[in-house]
Amino acid sequence: MSQHSTTYVPKSAFAKWFESRLPIAGLVHSSFIAFPVPRNLNYFWTFGAILAFMLVSQIVTGVFLAMYYTPNASLAFQSVEHIMRDVNYGWLLRYLHANGASMFFIAVYIHIFRGLYYGSYKAPREILWILGVVIYGLMMATAFMGYVLPWGQMSFWGATVITNILAAIPVVGDTIQSLLWGGYSVGNPTLNRFFSIHYLLPFMIVGVVILHIWALHVPGQNNPTGVPIKSGKDAVPFTPYATIKDIFATVVFMIFFAWFVFYIPNFLGHADNYVPANPAVTPTHIVPEWYFLPFYAILRAIPDKLGGVIAMFAAIAVLAFLPWLDTSKVRSTNYRPLYKQFFWILVADTLLLGWLGAKPPEGWYVVVSQIATAYYFIHFLVILPVLGFIERPLPLPNSILDSVMGVKGGAGLPSGAKAEPQAKG
Amino acid sequence: MRALGNNIMMKRTLLIAAALLGLSAPAIAAEETPVPPQLKWTFHGPFGTFDRAQLQRGFKIYREVCSSCHSLSYVAFRNLSQPGGPEFSEAQVKALAAEYKVQDGPNDAGDMFERPARPADHFPAPFPNENAAAAANGGKAPPDLSLMAKARTYERGFPWFIFDMFTQFAETGPDYVHAILTGYEEPPAGFQVPTGGHFNEYYPGHVIAMPKPLSDGQVEYPKDANGQPQAPETVEQYSRDVTAFLMWTAEPHLEARKRIGFQAILFLIVLSGLLYFTKKKIWARVGHSDLTTHQA
Amino acid sequence: MAETTSTVVEPSRRDFLFIATGAAAAVGGATLVWPFIQSMTPDAATVAAGAPVEVDLTPIAEGQIVKVFWRGKLIFIRNRTAAEVKAAEDVNLASLRDPQPDSARVKPGHTQWLIVYGNCTHLGCVPLGHQGPYEGWFCPCHGSIFDTSGRVRGGPAPINLPIPPYTFTSDTKIVIGQEATA
Numbered sequence: 087m088s089q090h091s092t093t094y095v096p097k098s099a100f101a102k103w104f105e106s107r108l109p110i111a112g113l114v115h116s117s118f119i120a121f122p123v124p125r126n127l128n129y130f131w132t133f134g135a136i137l138a139f140m141l142v143s144q145i146v147t148g149v150f151l152a153m154y155y156t157p158n159a160s161l162a163f164q165s166v167e168h169i170m171r172d173v174n175y176g177w178l179l180r181y182l183h184a185n186g187a188s189m190f191f192i193a194v195y196i197h198i199f200r201g202l203y204y205g206s207y208k209a210p211r212e213i214l215w216i217l218g219v220v221i222y223g224l225m226m227a228t229a230f231m232g233y234v235l236p237w238g239q240m241s242f243w244g245a246t247v248i249t250n251i252l253a254a255i256p257v258v259g260d261t262i263q264s265l266l267w268g269g270y271s272v273g274n275p276t277l278n279r280f281f282s283i284h285y286l287l288p289f290m291i292v293g294v295v296i297l298h299i300w301a302l303h304v305p306g307q308n309n310p311t312g313v314p315i316k317s318g319k320d321a322v323p324f325t326p327y328a329t330i331k332d333i334f335a336t337v338v339f340m341i342f343f344a345w346f347v348f349y350i351p352n353f354l355g356h357a358d359n360y361v362p363a364n365p366a367v368t369p370t371h372i373v374p375e376w377y378f379l380p381f382y383a384i385l386r387a388i389p390d391k392l393g394g395v396i397a398m399f400a401a402i403a404v405l406a407f408l409p410w411l412d413t414s415k416v417r418s419t420n421y422r423p424l425y426k427q428f429f430w431i432l433v434a435d436t437l438l439l440g441w442l443g444a445k446p447p448e449g450w451y452v453v454v455s456q457i458a459t460a461y462y463f464i465h466f467l468v469i470l471p472v473l474g475f476i477e478r479p480l481p482l483p484n485s486i487l488d489s490v491m492g493v494k495g496g497a498g499l500p501s502g503a504k505a506e507p508q509a510k511g
Numbered sequence: 512m513r514a515l516g517n518n519i520m521m522k523r524t525l526l527i528a529a530a531l532l533g534l535s536a537p538a539i540a541a542e543e544t545p546v547p548p549q550l551k552w553t554f555h556g557p558f559g560t561f562d563r564a565q566l567q568r569g570f571k572i573y574r575e576v577c578s579s580c581h582s583l584s585y586v587a588f589r590n591l592s593q594p595g596g597p598e599f600s601e602a603q604v605k606a607l608a609a610e611y612k613v614q615d616g617p618n619d620a621g622d623m624f625e626r627p628a629r630p631a632d633h634f635p636a637p638f639p640n641e642n643a644a645a646a647a648n649g650g651k652a653p654p655d656l657s658l659m660a661k662a663r664t665y666e667r668g669f670p671w672f673i674f675d676m677f678t679q680f681a682e683t684g685p686d687y688v689h690a691i692l693t694g695y696e697e698p699p700a701g702f703q704v705p706t707g708g709h710f711n712e713y714y715p716g717h718v719i720a721m722p723k724p725l726s727d728g729q730v731e732y733p734k735d736a737n738g739q740p741q742a743p744e745t746v747e748q749y750s751r752d753v754t755a756f757l758m759w760t761a762e763p764h765l766e767a768r769k770r771i772g773f774q775a776i777l778f779l780i781v782l783s784g785l786l787y788f789t790k791k792k793i794w795a796r797v798g799h800s801d802l803t804t805h806q807a
Numbered sequence: 808m809a810e811t812t813s814t815v816v817e818p819s820r821r822d823f824l825f826i827a828t829g830a831a832a833a834v835g836g837a838t839l840v841w842p843f844i845q846s847m848t849p850d851a852a853t854v855a856a857g858a859p860v861e862v863d864l865t866p867i868a869e870g871q872i873v874k875v876f877w878r879g880k881l882i883f884i885r886n887r888t889a890a891e892v893k894a895a896e897d898v899n900l901a902s903l904r905d906p907q908p909d910s911a912r913v914k915p916g917h918t919q920w921l922i923v924y925g926n927c928t929h930l931g932c933v934p935l936g937h938q939g940p941y942e943g944w945f946c947p948c949h950g951s952i953f954d955t956s957g958r959v960r961g962g963p964a965p966i967n968l969p970i971p972p973y974t975f976t977s978d979t980k981i982v983i984g985q986e987a988t989a
Contacts, residue, residue, distance in 0.1 A: 331794075353676065
């Protein structure tokens, strides 16, 4: 696959002059044009590009919304309605931004579970994975603060509930809470600083995304076999192969996005957020946005306040330790018959937690939440480490090319030390 | 400062606060609130539009019934003539606005004064502020209606919410509003309705502060060529019409949204088709157009 | 520092200079951070608005709960009936999650008046009055139950509804935000 030269050669005199001073064209060329991509990537690998698109989409719609939005407790709700009613295409910008947050999370969850399934967090991609966890954390902070901005009932009470969570942190909790509030409770200063930080964080996400892509380009992409690229025949150049595939997938994703924006724009929101914030009345049922529901269920499953907070943060933090918790030498779950079952149980468990997070914390919902929470942690802290020792993986293909050509693995000696299954019984 | 303001209000509305707390009491006791019936709305689905005549009738009901207690603050008179709404003529809107008085000022002497409203003005609220509204209405201020059709809902539950994504069922709000308006009934035997409360089948807890607002024949509808009312002058029809109107006030660009949405999605489908074949052609050079490796 | 290899053991004047410069820069940097952090704490206007408020209790009938705000926080003022007071007092303290006698939650001589913060100690929702098994409060968010003394009796709330600082200036007037000078 070498119709394309692997290094950038400036053609014009100007390009030569420029490149010798700022070699950016060469960087782009090596990163996004000549960069070798495993030829067997499936469509789950297009979600990186989809996420990049969503990030840009959120920033662009957000910047335009900020031209009309007023971060003041007595004007915020009204300014959002002004955008919805009077600003030309304001309804479109706002629905794109509000639903865009959900789309961003849908894409990131697929991206994360893709990584979990194909072992993309394993050596040598630990830093890449941890940077991804950092991005996920920043996304959650950004989304939470963004949801506060319309200053509806759910905005206000969501902010109250979450900032009260932080107060449970020993010693520094109250200080953190007071710094977030800027007063004695959630109020105008809170809204104002949330807007400031909500505007800042996406650019920090951009920064970490650059590191994330950088860290990706050192070892290169993982692939459905988990076997690394061994020769040029295993790979295709990023452009045009990955580029066109990513663009196609992104446009298909946009159809899905548009369905929500244009036809069911409030499906993923809460009716209560069309009621202006009122500190004297709590909505009967405070529910966070759907993408926080599994963690919310974990928070509520623990009967102790501090314990619940610790469990919730631990549920996210445990992801960062995944590279060391998974002891299996085989990356791809395609070759791990036992783990494959546990993977899907984890998916079901997460969905169950999400459903429970939307339910009132009473009766058997509480018990089921506790079981599901326990399972979540058992998966990462017990099943994953133990399975690596007791599981007998299927034979791996010799190379990506073999796998593509349908050559069954295991005929020859498994090559590639990293991907070699450990014969343990 | 705010505490002091509230404090003054408190003194005036002490009884009321207690009454309210009492009112919400059965919320826990009586859990079984029936699900509002699903109506066929003209604005449902990908090609949904508002029925102009219905919006105009709904506006008449708001004006003659609801507006004595409920504000409509986010709606301006001019909105009544904009495309996608009731589409009154501009002259009608101008005349209509002039019937309302709004406060303006200060003038050169420094005084606030009242003048006839202009199309650019918003609907004036029936009460000067929320506390006044609460004081005049048994302690609970009647909520603003501009967003009511989006601010109320009922739980669809699993698995219905999944189907709703595909059927584009997004009318839980209007269904709920309509159900409340038609849900006034005699309380069942043994059901204790607290003073100041009214039994409503569809209100969570069944006790609503708002008295039955509509009755048959209350609002006169425009006549058709035969001298008959355009639509039945019944509570059922009134409720539908005013609910449709409130859906429009909550989502004034609904028609444009659905129209543009159809065009956008159509375009994206064509583009993705083109991209799919382009992608296939490019990948054909590799020798394998389908490189998925899900053998195991 | 290659030139100073001969005097590794003995701190030279130059080492001192480096340390002093570094320390001064660090102190300066830390000092610079201070106003930024401080700017996020409640500002002067907010603090001023948080001054004590006076509440007249006369219009509150027996059995009523009234909501007032102080420092943007909701406060319940409850004129308890004799039965409610008795129920609050006749509790086996050992059975409580956050044991506190009723007498410690009201002012002596004013036992009918219960004044508590109106946000659930779990996650800050507003509990509904006269509800739940103890007819105290019931939080609709996560099901915490409080008795007529505002003490937690069930659900996830860790502690009782806290008592704001207040003092009786007369039998029918309280000042919230001001503790009686003992």
